[in-house]
Every structure is written in structure tokens, then in C-alpha cells.
Amino acid sequence: MFRQATARLLSRSAAASPKARPFSTDLESAPAADQAFVDAWKKVAPNMDPPKTPLSFMKPRPPTPSSIPSKLIVNFSLPYASELSGKEVDMVIVPATTGQMGILPGHVPTIAELKPGLMTVHEGNDVQKYFVSSGFALVHANSFADIIAVEAVPVDRIDPTLVQKGLAEFTQKLNSASTELEKAEAQIGLDVHSALSSALSG
Amino acid sequence: MAMAALRREGKRFALTSPNPINVLRSSLAPSEERMSLGVRGISTQIVRNRMKSVKNIQKITKAMKMVAASKLRAIQVRAENSRGLWQPFTALLGDTPSVDVKKNVIVTISSDKGLCGGINSTSVKISRAMRRLTSGPDKESTYVILGEKAKAQLIRDSRNFIELSITELQKNFLNYTQVSVLADEILKNVEYDALRVVFNKFQSVVSFLPTTATILSPEVVEREAEAGGKLGDLDAYEIEGGETKSEILQNLAEFQFSCVMFNAVLENACSEQGARMSAMDSSSRNAGEMLDRLTLTYNRTRQASITTELIEIISGASALEG
Numbered sequence: 001m002f003r004q005a006t007a008r009l010l011s012r013s014a015a016a017s018p019k020a021r022p023f024s025t026d027l028e029s030a031p032a033a034d035q036a037f038v039d040a041w042k043k044v045a046p047n048m049d050p051p052k053t054p055l056s057f058m059k060p061r062p063p064t065p066s067s068i069p070s071k072l073i074v075n076f077s078l079p080y081a082s083e084l085s086g087k088e089v090d091m092v093i094v095p096a097t098t099g100q101m102g103i104l105p106g107h108v109p110t111i112a113e114l115k116p117g118l119m120t121v122h123e124g125n126d127v128q129k130y131f132v133s134s135g136f137a138l139v140h141a142n143s144f145a146d147i148i149a150v151e152a153v154p155v156d157r158i159d160p161t162l163v164q165k166g167l168a169e170f171t172q173k174l175n176s177a178s179t180e181l182e183k184a185e186a187q188i189g190l191d192v193h194s195a196l197s198s199a200l201s202g
Numbered sequence: 203m204a205m206a207a208l209r210r211e212g213k214r215f216a217l218t219s220p221n222p223i224n225v226l227r228s229s230l231a232p233s234e235e236r237m238s239l240g241v242r243g244i245s246t247q248i249v250r251n252r253m254k255s256v257k258n259i260q261k262i263t264k265a266m267k268m269v270a271a272s273k274l275r276a277i278q279v280r281a282e283n284s285r286g287l288w289q290p291f292t293a294l295l296g297d298t299p300s301v302d303v304k305k306n307v308i309v310t311i312s313s314d315k316g317l318c319g320g321i322n323s324t325s326v327k328i329s330r331a332m333r334r335l336t337s338g339p340d341k342e343s344t345y346v347i348l349g350e351k352a353k354a355q356l357i358r359d360s361r362n363f364i365e366l367s368i369t370e371l372q373k374n375f376l377n378y379t380q381v382s383v384l385a386d387e388i389l390k391n392v393e394y395d396a397l398r399v400v401f402n403k404f405q406s407v408v409s410f411l412p413t414t415a416t417i418l419s420p421e422v423v424e425r426e427a428e429a430g431g432k433l434g435d436l437d438a439y440e441i442e443g444g445e446t447k448s449e450i451l452q453n454l455a456e457f458q459f460s461c462v463m464f465n466a467v468l469e470n471a472c473s474e475q476g477a478r479m480s481a482m483d484s485s486s487r488n489a490g491e492m493l494d495r496l497t498l499t500y501n502r503t504r505q506a507s508i509t510t511e512l513i514e515i516i517s518g519a520s521a522l523e524g
Binding site: 044 | 400
């Protein structure tokens with residue numbers, strides 16, 4: 001038992017010396033920029049350890065493959081949860097400001113701003129529908145799609161009667177709005193509710 | 203601090219207790235005070251008072267530790283869930299802490315309440331070093347401070363460099379709406395080329411890593427993309443929606459700031475609770491040790507006073523006998 005413990009200690013100390021933390025993932029591309037920062041830091045504050053940067057906490061992404069992969073890897077994150085992380089799917093359709101945009105594996109790298117609308121995730125015959133408020137969709141060259149939204153709900157949790165009520169309320173607010181700000185707010189509410197009702201029907 | 207004063211008192215007792223002769227002398231000292239009031243014998247009142255106050259402190263710090271542990275459990279879940287939020291931005295725009303810009307704004311996140319170990323001092327030290335790093339002949343950097351503790355420390359020497367300070371962040375339940383409104387306020391009032399958020403990342407209950415996340419303004423992003431390097435392949439990305447690329451980049455930068463802030467605030471709150479837990483744990487352990495030492499002193503004092511009484515009685519009796 002002691003032999004195992006000492007062997008484990010030795011291996012852990014040997015592994016810990018080159019890396020900062022024993023369980024950090026290996027960083028292939030990160031050290032380049034960090035090294036300049038670390039050097040500049042050492043000049044200013046030689047007695048302090050430099051602070052960590054977000055790149056050291058992230059798993060590195062795979063490089064662009066030469067052939068188009070068969071599946072798209074989707075990360076769908078919200079402030080309160082990561083709905084999908086690293087899920088392999090066939091296709092994702094997101095509500096970009098220019099309309100519904102479909103993302104397939106091998107899609108050209110894109111930065112798309114989203115408007116409130118329906119988002120569908122297709123995996124085989126399985127389709128998951130979410131209603132997203134605005135956000136961003138980033139598609140990378142290595143068939144990774146990151147969708148970041150502020151709020152998203154599965155469509156089956158939306159109450160249709162409340163949607164109708166909201167539509168009526170915001171139409172009435174828009175008609176009675178006086179200042180630009182009120183008009184803009186009422187317009188936004190109306191847009192979101194009409195998107196909700198079309199998501200429920202479509 | 204009260205704890206430091208008590209620790210000093212405890213040390214004084216610990217120094218006097220090993221030698222028994224000194225104990226009598228030290229225990230005679232309180233009795234000297236009492237002699238003047240006409241009370242005979244050595245009094246254990248003082249030691250008993252100290253023991254009572256140390257026991258109370260031990261109870262209080264134990265309770266604070268339990269409260270911090272329960273708050274940590276609640277907020278740790280939320281912090282871990284929010285970790286996926288900033289990763290897409292770092293995957294797209296990379297991480298460029300060594301970027302060279304004219305206007306740097308250092309956003310320091312700290313706690314409002316104290317008794318949480320050294321995390322606020324660490325954040326302030328890192329912020330000061332970042333400021334030294336990013337200041338130069340034609341570069342300048344200013345602070346935006348979240349939290350009472352960093353404000354108290356930074357206002358002493360960098361009062362002129364503080365642009366905004368925000369306190370009482372955790373009064374209401376932390377949520378994304380609140381943080382995004384805050385981020386909006388900061389972006390409206392502060393001119394920046396690069397925002398550097400300094401916070402303590404929660405790694406485990408005993409380990410908090412000071413971290414800095416960099417967010418570049420859209421103009422700097424375009425400049426760096428043209429220059430090549432980390433952001434060089436940003437041009438390869440097609441822009442969907444919006445009229446111009448700069449508009450999208452503007453929205454992206456603002457969204458990135460609010461996401462990074464949300465995660466940073468949650469992580470810092472977690473680190474605060476974890477540091478408070480370990481600080482209160484060590485202080486209740488200290489109080490326990492002090493109580494043990496005081497108990498020994500108390501017993502010795504009590505026994506010494508009993509012995510003195512016996513000696514008086516016996517010598518009085520033997521004097522009567524002849």
C-alpha cells in the first residue's frame with residue numbers, strides 16, 4: 001500500500017512540475033500570447049505570480065479538419081445553464097436577423113446575430129425546438145457551432161394564451177406610446193410576442 | 203482586530219503558564235488588584251471572563267462558517283453553469299492579455315463584506331500591477347471598482363484613477379439582467395480600448411486563482427485582425443445580419459463584456475464564500491486552542507488559591523498549638 005502511495009506521490013510531483021496545476025488540460029496554442037504577458041508581468045511585479053487568463057481554463061478546440069466532418073458539434077449556452085455542450089448533431093437552424101439560417105457540418109465560418117425566434121436542433125430523426133431571445137451564433141471552421149443566448153425555452157413550455165395576451169397588450173401599448181423610448185419598448189415586445197406565436201404555430 | 207488582540211492575550215498566558223513559580227506570581231497579580239478591594243484569596247474572575255468571551259467568539263465563527271458553507275453550495279452550482287458562457291467568445295476572439303492599447307480600464311471585482319481571508323487584497327494587488335503593466339508614455343489605465351473592499355483599498359492611493367465604483371452588488375439575488383444593466387452603465391460612462399476584468403476564479407473550496415479576462419473594443423478587434431496573429435483569421439468569418447461589420451463587432455463586444463462580467467461576478471462570490479469558510483474555520487480552531495490554554499491557566503489559578511488557603515489555615519492552626 002505504501003509502495004503505491006509513494007509511487008503515486010512521485011508520479012504526481014513529476015507531473016506537477018512542468019504544469020501549473022496537476023489536472024489542467026494541455027495547452028498547445030495558449031502559451032504563445034500568455035508568454036508575452038507573463039514576461040511583461042515579471043518586469044512589473046517580479047514577486048507576484050501572474051494572474052491566470054481564460055484560455056488556460058478552456059479545453060482547446062480541435063483544428064480545422066481537411067475533409068468535411070459528418071456531424072456538427074453544438075454548444076448552446078445560456079447564462080444559467082449550458083443547454084447543449086459538445087453535442088454532435090446533423091443540423092441546426094437558428095433565427096438570425098436576416099432570417100432562418102441553417103448550419104450544417106462544413107459551414108463557412110460565420111458570426112450571426114440572432115433575433116427572437118425559433119431554433120431547431122436536428123439529430124437523425126430527433127428534432128428539438130427552442131425559442132431563443134436574442135444572442136449570437138458563431139460557426140467555426142472546424143464544424144463547431146457556438147450559440148449563446150440570453151434566454152431560451154423549449155417550445156412545449158410556452159403557454160399560448162399568455163402569448164395572445166402579450167400580443168394584445170403590446171399592440172395596445174404601441175398605439176398609445178408617446179415617447180421614442182416607449183415606442184421602441186412596445187415594438188420590441190410586439191416583435192418578441194409575434195415571434196413566439198409563429199414559433200408555436202410553425 | 204479583536205481576534206488579534208485576543209491572540210496576544212492568549213500568548214501572554216501561554217508564556218506565563220509553563221513555569222509554576224511564574225504562575226503563582228502571575229496569579230498573585232490579579233489578587234493584588236483584588237486586595238485593595240478587601241477580597242481575600244486569588245481571584246479567577248478575570249480568567250473566567252476571558253474564557254467566556256473566547257467561547258462566544260468560537261460559537262460565532264462556527265456559525266459564520268456554516269452560513270458561508272450553505273451560501274457556497276447555492277452559488278457554486280450557478281457559477282459552474284455559467285462557465286459555458288464565455289468560452290465561445292474566447293474560442294472566437296482568442297485571449298490577448300498582452301495587447302497594446304492606449305486606454306485600459308481595469309474592472310476590479312471584490313466583495314462588500316469582510317472576514318473573507320485574503321482574496322480582496324489579492325485582487326487589489328493584481329489590479330495595481332496590471333495598472334503598472336499597462337501604463338506607459340502614451341498609455342493610460344483607470345479603474346472601475348465593484349465592491350466595497352477594493353474601493354476602500356484603492357481609494358487610498360489611486361483616488362484620481364477611479365472612474366466608477368459600484369457597491370452592494372449582492373444585495374439582490376445575482377442575475378444576468380442586473381449584471382447586463384451594470385455592464386451597460388460601465389460601457390456608457392467609460393471610454394476604453396481594452397477592458398481587463400480582475401477577479402478570483404473559484405477552483406475549489408480552498409483554492410482561488412486570481413484571473414484576468416480581456417475584452418477588446420471593436421476598433422481594437424479590427425486593428426488586431428488586420429495585424430494578424432491571434433485574431434488574424436477573424437476576417438475569414440462571414441457576418442450575417444446587420445449592415446456593417448463594425449456594428450456586429452460592437453454588439454459582440456458588448457455581449458462578451460456582459461457574459462464575462464456575469465461569470466466573473468459569480469466566481470468571485472463563490473471565492474468569497476469559500477475564503478470566508480476557511481477563515482472562520484481557522485479562527486474557530488484558534489479560539490478552541492486559546493480556550494484550552496485558558497482552561498489550564500484557570501485550573502492552575504484555582505488550585506493555587508486552594509493551596510494558599512490551606513497553607514494559611516494549617517499555619518494558623520500550628521501557631522495556635524504552640
